[in-house]
Amino acid sequence: MNTFMGYPRPDGRAGVRNHVLILPSVACVNGPVDAIARAVPGVVPLYHGLGCGRSGSDSHLHARVLTNLGTNPNVAAVLVIGLGCEGIQGDRLAKAIAQSGKPVEFLNVQTDGGSRQVVEKGTAIARKMLDDATRAERVPCGMDKLVLGLQCGGSDALSGVTANPAVGLLTDWLAAEGGTALLTEVTEMIGTAHILERRGATPEIGRQVKELIDKQEAKTKEILGERAGVVISPGNMDGGMSTIREKSLGCICKAGSGPITQVVGYGEVPTETGLVIMDGPGYDIDSMTGIVASGANVMVFTTGRGTPAGYPIVPVIKVSSNTKTFLAMPDDIDVNAGRILEGATLQDVGDELIALTQTVADGQAPKAEAQQFDGAISILCTQTSF
C-alpha cells in the first residue's frame, strides 16, 4: 500500500496537518478567540457566526458540525472558548470533541474571569498546545487514512469536460488505494438520481442516494416551480449547457466511476471508505465546512471562473478548467486542467493531481494554504434565526 507522511490520531484517523484549533462555541466570543490567536501565531482560530439563537434542528446540526470540526484529523488539539449562556454550550462541545482522544481544553468567558483573563489563560494553554504539536513528527500512514473532499465552484462549460473528469481519475485512484472521497453539492446532482442510484454499493445505498437527490429536487421545485428539473442558470446556458442534467453529469464526474459506499448527513463522519456522498448545499463555503466536519484532510476544488477560497484547517488544491483562468489567477490555481484542450490527455492531468495530492498530504502547501486564504468559515443554516 502507498503511504503518506501524516499524524495518526487516537481515534484511528490520521491528519496531513497538525493544527492547534481555537474554537468558539458561539460567535459572541470571536473577539477573545481572535486575541488568543494574535498572541500565539501558528494556532488556528475558527471564526464562525453561529452557536446560538437557532431552532432545534439547526441547533443539533451546528453542534454536530462544531464537534466534528474539532475532531477533524488535521487538528492536534483544541481550545474551546465558550460564553456561558449560549445555545451550544462550550463545555459540552469540549467534552464531545475530547471523546476523539485528542487534547481539549475549555474556558468560559462568563465564569472564568471575563475576556481579559480568558485571553491570558487561553494564551498560555494555546502556547503549550502549540509546543506539543510542533514536537510531533510525521510518520508513514496508509493511504486508506486519506479523506479527499470534492468541491467545485464558479463552474463553466469546461468544468465538466476537463477539470471534473480529471478529478474523477484522482477519486478512482484513491478509492483503489483504500481511501475515501466525499462528493457533495446535492443541488448539482439534480437530474442524475437514476444514474447515481445505480452506483450504490447495495440497493439500499442506491435508494438513499435517490431519496437524497429527489428531496433536493423537490425543495428546488418549491422555489422555482415545476421547471426546476430543466432550469439552469443563464451563464451555464451561454457556456453551452443545455439542461440541468447535462450540468449535473459534469459535476458528478468528480466522483469517478466507482460504487457509492455510504450516504452521510452534512458534517457527519462516514464509517465506510470509498466514495461517500454527503448531504450538502451548492454554496461553496457552506459545502466546504460540511466536507471538513465530515473528516476530509485534503480538498480538491475545481473552478472555471476561479476563486481564492481556502479553508483554515484543510489544504485546498485548486484546479482550473481552462488555461485563461489559470493565467488570470496565477496565485490561486495549482493545476491547469485546461491543458487538455492543448493536447494533454485527461490521464496526464489525473496523474498530476494524484502526484500533487500525495505531496500535499506529505506537507507541501497548495497556493491557498501557503497564502493563508481562509478566515471566517460559514456553516449551513436550514432555518431562520430567532
Next chain:
Amino acid sequence: MATPKYIHINDKDNAVIALAGLKKGEVLEVDGEAITARDDIPQSHKMAIADIPEGAPVIKYGEEIGKAGTDIKKGDWVHAHNIAGSTNLQKVVDDRFAQNTGKGAAK
C-alpha cells in the same frame, strides 16, 4: 501539441463539444468521419454527430441529457432550441417578475 477541435466524451455520445466553436460549413473529422457543421456553433457548445429524431435521447457523458425537441440532423448545433423542455433560469426569473409586477408579461 496540436489543439483538438472537439471532445467526444463518451463513445455512446451522439453530440461532441466544439472546443473553439465552428463556423457553418466547416468540416470536422470525428472518429474518421467528415461531418459538416450545419450551423455556427459557439465555443464549447455541442454539435450532433448523428441524426437524432424528435423524441430520441441526446446523449453526452454516455447518458441522456434530454430529448430532441425536433428532428436534429448530423452537424446541427444542439442546444436549448432543439432539446425539449430546456429552460433558462433567466426566463423563469423574468416570467415571475412579469407575473409579480403585471408588466411585460411573457407570452
